[in-house]
Amino acid sequence: MNASFEATAPELEPAQQGLSREVLPHTPVSRIIDGLIQRIGEFSAWLWPLLMLVIIVNVVSRYVFSQGFIELEELQWHIYSAGFLIALSYALLRDSHVRVDLFRERFSFRTQAWVELGGMLLLLGPFIGLLLYYSIPYVIDSWDMNEASSAPGGLSHRWIIKSALPLGLGLLLLAALSRLTRLLAFLFASEVRHADQ
Amino acid sequence: MPINEMLAIGMFAAFILLIFTGFPIAWALGGVAIAFTGLAMLSDNYLDTFIAIDWSYTSLAIDRIWGTMSSWVLVAIPMFVFMGQMLDRSGMAEKLMLNVSRLFGRLNGGTAIAVVIIGLLLAASTGIVGASVALLTLLAVPVMLKREYQPELAVGTVCAVGTLGILMPPSIMLVMMADQLAMSVGDLFMGAVFPSALLGVVFVLYIVVRGWMRPDIAPAGDDAEPVSLGIILDALKSILPPAFLILAVLGSIFAGIATPTEASGVGAFGATLLALANKRLNLQVMREVCRETSLTTAFIFALLIGATAFSLVLRGLGGDEMIADALHGLPFGPHGVVICILLLTFLLGFVLDWIEITLIILPLVAPVIHALGFDIVWFTVLFAVCLQTSFLTPPVGFSLFYCKGVAPPSIGVKTLYKGVAPFILLQATVLAIIFLWPDLVTWLPAQAYSGQ
Amino acid sequence: ADKIRWKMQAAYGSNLPALGDTIPGVLDDLREATDNRIIIKHFEPNKLVPTLNITDAVRTGKLEAGYTWIGYDQGKIPSSTLFSAVPFGMEPWEYMAWWYDGDGQKLAEEIYEKNNVHPVLCGLTGPETGGWFNKEIKSLDDIDGLKIRYAGIGGRILQELGASVTVLPGGEIFQALEKGAIDASEFSLPTVDQKLGFYEVAKYNYFPGWHQPFAAFHLIVNKDKWDAISDADKTMINLACQASVTRNLASAEAYQGKAIEFMKSKGAETRELPEPVLRELQEVTKKVLKKEADQDEDFARVLKSQQAFQAQYQEWQDLGYLPRDF
Ligand code: NA
Numbered sequence: 001m002n003a004s005f006e007a008t009a010p011e012l013e014p015a016q017q018g019l020s021r022e023v024l025p026h027t028p029v030s031r032i033i034d035g036l037i038q039r040i041g042e043f044s045a046w047l048w049p050l051l052m053l054v055i056i057v058n059v060v061s062r063y064v065f066s067q068g069f070i071e072l073e074e075l076q077w078h079i080y081s082a083g084f085l086i087a088l089s090y091a092l093l094r095d096s097h098v099r100v101d102l103f104r105e106r107f108s109f110r111t112q113a114w115v116e117l118g119g120m121l122l123l124l125g126p127f128i129g130l131l132l133y134y135s136i137p138y139v140i141d142s143w144d145m146n147e148a149s150s151a152p153g154g155l156s157h158r159w160i161i162k163s164a165l166p167l168g169l170g171l172l173l174l175a176a177l178s179r180l181t182r183l184l185a186f187l188f189a190s191e192v193r194h195a196d197q
Numbered sequence: 198m199p200i201n202e203m204l205a206i207g208m209f210a211a212f213i214l215l216i217f218t219g220f221p222i223a224w225a226l227g228g229v230a231i232a233f234t235g236l237a238m239l240s241d242n243y244l245d246t247f248i249a250i251d252w253s254y255t256s257l258a259i260d261r262i263w264g265t266m267s268s269w270v271l272v273a274i275p276m277f278v279f280m281g282q283m284l285d286r287s288g289m290a291e292k293l294m295l296n297v298s299r300l301f302g303r304l305n306g307g308t309a310i311a312v313v314i315i316g317l318l319l320a321a322s323t324g325i326v327g328a329s330v331a332l333l334t335l336l337a338v339p340v341m342l343k344r345e346y347q348p349e350l351a352v353g354t355v356c357a358v359g360t361l362g363i364l365m366p367p368s369i370m371l372v373m374m375a376d377q378l379a380m381s382v383g384d385l386f387m388g389a390v391f392p393s394a395l396l397g398v399v400f401v402l403y404i405v406v407r408g409w410m411r412p413d414i415a416p417a418g419d420d421a422e423p424v425s426l427g428i429i430l431d432a433l434k435s436i437l438p439p440a441f442l443i444l445a446v447l448g449s450i451f452a453g454i455a456t457p458t459e460a461s462g463v464g465a466f467g468a469t470l471l472a473l474a475n476k477r478l479n480l481q482v483m484r485e486v487c488r489e490t491s492l493t494t495a496f497i498f499a500l501l502i503g504a505t506a507f508s509l510v511l512r513g514l515g516g517d518e519m520i521a522d523a524l525h526g527l528p529f530g531p532h533g534v535v536i537c538i539l540l541l542t543f544l545l546g547f548v549l550d551w552i553e554i555t556l557i558i559l560p561l562v563a564p565v566i567h568a569l570g571f572d573i574v575w576f577t578v579l580f581a582v583c584l585q586t587s588f589l590t591p592p593v594g595f596s597l598f599y600c601k602g603v604a605p606p607s608i609g610v611k612t613l614y615k616g617v618a619p620f621i622l623l624q625a626t627v628l629a630i631i632f633l634w635p636d637l638v639t640w641l642p643a644q645a646y647s648g649q
Numbered sequence: 650a651d652k653i654r655w656k657m658q659a660a661y662g663s664n665l666p667a668l669g670d671t672i673p674g675v676l677d678d679l680r681e682a683t684d685n686r687i688i689i690k691h692f693e694p695n696k697l698v699p700t701l702n703i704t705d706a707v708r709t710g711k712l713e714a715g716y717t718w719i720g721y722d723q724g725k726i727p728s729s730t731l732f733s734a735v736p737f738g739m740e741p742w743e744y745m746a747w748w749y750d751g752d753g754q755k756l757a758e759e760i761y762e763k764n765n766v767h768p769v770l771c772g773l774t775g776p777e778t779g780g781w782f783n784k785e786i787k788s789l790d791d792i793d794g795l796k797i798r799y800a801g802i803g804g805r806i807l808q809e810l811g812a813s814v815t816v817l818p819g820g821e822i823f824q825a826l827e828k829g830a831i832d833a834s835e836f837s838l839p840t841v842d843q844k845l846g847f848y849e850v851a852k853y854n855y856f857p858g859w860h861q862p863f864a865a866f867h868l869i870v871n872k873d874k875w876d877a878i879s880d881a882d883k884t885m886i887n888l889a890c891q892a893s894v895t896r897n898l899a900s901a902e903a904y905q906g907k908a909i910e911f912m913k914s915k916g917a918e919t920r921e922l923p924e925p926v927l928r929e930l931q932e933v934t935k936k937v938l939k940k941e942a943d944q945d946e947d948f949a950r951v952l953k954s955q956q957a958f959q960a961q962y963q964e965w966q967d968l969g970y971l972p973r974d975f
């Protein structure tokens with residue numbers, strides 16, 4: 001064994017298989033939406049080190065200064081839930097949602113595109129649509145009732161964190177819409193074969 | 198069979214069929230939930246049934262997602278992911294590989310044994326299976342192939358060992374299970390310590406025995422230097438950082454200094470410091486770690502969202518009563534029921550992975566286990582060991598995918614399948630041992646409650 | 650008459666004595682008394698929605714009914730805590746008197762119906778224990794800096810006295826208590842605490858349950874669904890719940906002594922909070938309740954009604970009953 005592997009960090013990503021964002025052509029709509037989602041996704045990823053710091057501060061204050069803060073404890077799950085909800089759309093953009101590639105790899109790109117189109121319209125669309133539809137009154141109610149944490153010293157204005165739900169779902173639906181236009185462009189505008197970048 | 202039960206079975210069938218289209222599993226789960234809500238409504242309207250679920254019922258998924266959002270325990274998941282990603286980039290694993298394998302260089306199967314030891318250390322300090330398998334494959338498989346190991350043994354070892362991270366605490370799988378069953382994460386972590394260590398021991402024994410019986414499949418490196426004090430010291434030095442992390446994370450949980458969530462944050466912080474100390478930390482690395490944490494967390498929680506809707510509709514269709522009745526009706530006695538559940542889990546593991554099984558199947562069977570009077574920590578650890586095999590069982594085995602993704606091109610699917618087969622048997626053996634000696638699981642958590 | 654088919658989720662598992670095992674009996678009674686016309690399907694906690702969201706789900710009609718401790722609604726309906734448990738508040742039969750013969754029921758219906766929910770008092774127990782402690786409380790100083798898991802308004806009161814309050818989830822309490830991440834935690838009735846094994850992880854079981862001398866539980870029904878059923882059916886449900894209140898109080902009172910004995914035999918030491926500590930807690934309680942009342946009109950109204958009722962009841966309690974130490 002030699003030391004050569006110490007030189008560079010290993011590339012951990014398995015090779016991207018199947019119809020991915022690299023293969024699909026962009027559309028005017030997708031360019032705008034994807035840019036937006038990309039930026040929001042990259043920005044929101046900084047929530048994780050922030051969460052880490054909040055936990056550290058909380059731990060230190062509890063064990064070193066014997067002072068617990070319910071605000072900080074609650075802030076932890078506020079950050080975490082905003083983080084994972086916003087990341088849903090980013091993960092769609094980046095093809096990160098888990099799928100079973102077993103048969104998919106053997107389908108032609110055209111078939112894969114049809115399958116994905118169907119899935120978007122019949123599975124993801126209705127599901128996220130229903131959640132989004134019902135999540136909006138969920139937030140409005142919280143706003144109307146001036147909902148606060150019931151924990152002593154807990155955070156107030158609960159509608160803010162609850163808003164992360166329709167926000168995350170809305171972005172997800174947007175990302176799906178962008179993907180949809182790219183799939184349609186791939187399937188029906190056959191002269192454009194590859195993504196321009 | 199009543200219509201609601203037919204629909205419940207239909208849900209499972211539709212889901213399994215849909216995942217093979219290659220559409221993301223999370224949305225397949227959610228989409229099936231919506232479709233079967235619609236079917237149940239149609240049935241109530243036209244077939245005079247009384248299933249009584251509708252869109253507003255299915256929208257309870259929102260309340261359930263809120264439950265996930267406000268969960269204190271699940272905060273640990275992104276933090277453990279962050280920790281794993283950071284460790285990957287900290288250079289710790291490479292140093293371990295370099296120094297530990299020199300220690301075993303002169304032994305038959307030495308490199309493979311080093312892989313198991315490194316895998317155990319990685320598993321106990323973090324445990325993102327994909328990362329561990331990929332890393333071990335990249336670092337160790339070429340070396341083993343160069344030493345003319347049997348390729349099957351080489352890839353089987355890295356796949357099986359890389360999978361240990363999901364069982365060995367800290368483990369996001371155990372965090373998820375504790376959340377599903379409203380159990381203590383600490384209890385589950387403690388319960389899983391001996392079983393996962395036992396798996397490591399069994400793997401080493403297997404490699405030693407095979408290497409001794411057939412030296413040609415795992416030859417010692419003739420290029421290997423003799424073990425000197427310097428080599429031993431180097432190895433010890435490279436073990437220190439992970440040992441320190443393990444102490445910080447697991448130690449603080451077991452000693453009660455920190456809750457698992459706090460420990461996850463401390464671990465993430467520790468890994469960041471480690472990267473800093475190894476001069477691997479810069480803005481670029483931080484950005485990558487954050488991004489990968491977002492992507493991994495997103496796919497886990499997407500599955501959680503899909504599965505919560507799926508479970509809700511399944512429950513509305515009476516699916517959980519149906520399964521409970523079926524399990525209670527089995528003519529094998531209580532232990533037979535457990536065996537049946539584990540067998541079913543093993544079989545489901547061929548096509549599903551741990552997240553779906555944990556989210557959908559575990560809450561269905563746990564009340565039955567409870568009613569039969571078994572220790573729920575014991576059962577959950579058994580379940581977890583069983584789920585570990587799902588990473589290795591084709592066609593949907595994520596360790597296989599990760600290994601294949603980065604292995605040298607000479608490693609074919611057949612080699613992989615043949616390679617992991619003995620390790621699946623070893624895992625089944627350990628499962629049987631835990632089944633027969635529950636103390637392996639229950640002893641350690643019980644120690645927590647013994648002293649007053 | 651029309652069939653009633655409702656889904657109802659409970660806040661407590663039906664395995665928990667006097668806490669979760671009451672409501673299944675109510676539902677059985679309703680089904681049997683109406684020859685299967687009224688069937689309310691019982692779901693265990695968290696099966697459909699998280700426990701804290703039961704009222705939300707009922708309010709929005711996603712569930713027809715729920716059985717819960719409405720104090721969980723505190724974050725949205727601050728006065729709910731007064732209907733469910735009040736520190737230094739009424740004793741159970743006193744609450745019953747206020748609910749049925751005072752303004753209690755009227756006020757609760759008024760406030761909850763604004764939120765599209767109809768509440769029916771359907772369960773009632775006496776005090777919880779004062780909590781499980783690994784540190785002794787001899788004076789107020791011992792509360793200052795105490796790391797304690799305490800939910801609701803009781804937690805706010807302890808916080809005023811310098812305690813470091815957290816609200817750990819149920820599953821984490823044991824380990825945290827055993828390992829010293831927290832010093833103390835409240836939970837429930839002695840019979841429930843016994844079942845959950847608190848005596849294994851904490852040394853002292855403190856009394857009295859100053860933070861909730863009574864605990865009331867309600868069957869909450871979506872207002873539209875409630876309005877849609879016949880008067881006869883409403884009466885039927887009311888009767889079943891009134892019977893349940895009686896039976897619940899009886900079963901909750903029946904076995905606590907035994908449970909305490911059992912836990913003592915397992916090494917749990919029972920302790921009483923010293924009177925000066927209780928007095929101070931009561932003072933702070935008044936302050937905290939006043940603060941709440943200043944912030945919420947409904948809270949003020951209900952508190953005023955309760956205090957007026959308690960004042961007139963006090964006369965009778967002092968004169969009619971034997972002093973406590975007889
Ligand atoms: Na692990």
Ligand code: NA
Nearest residue numbers: 546587590593
């Ligand atoms: Na599998």
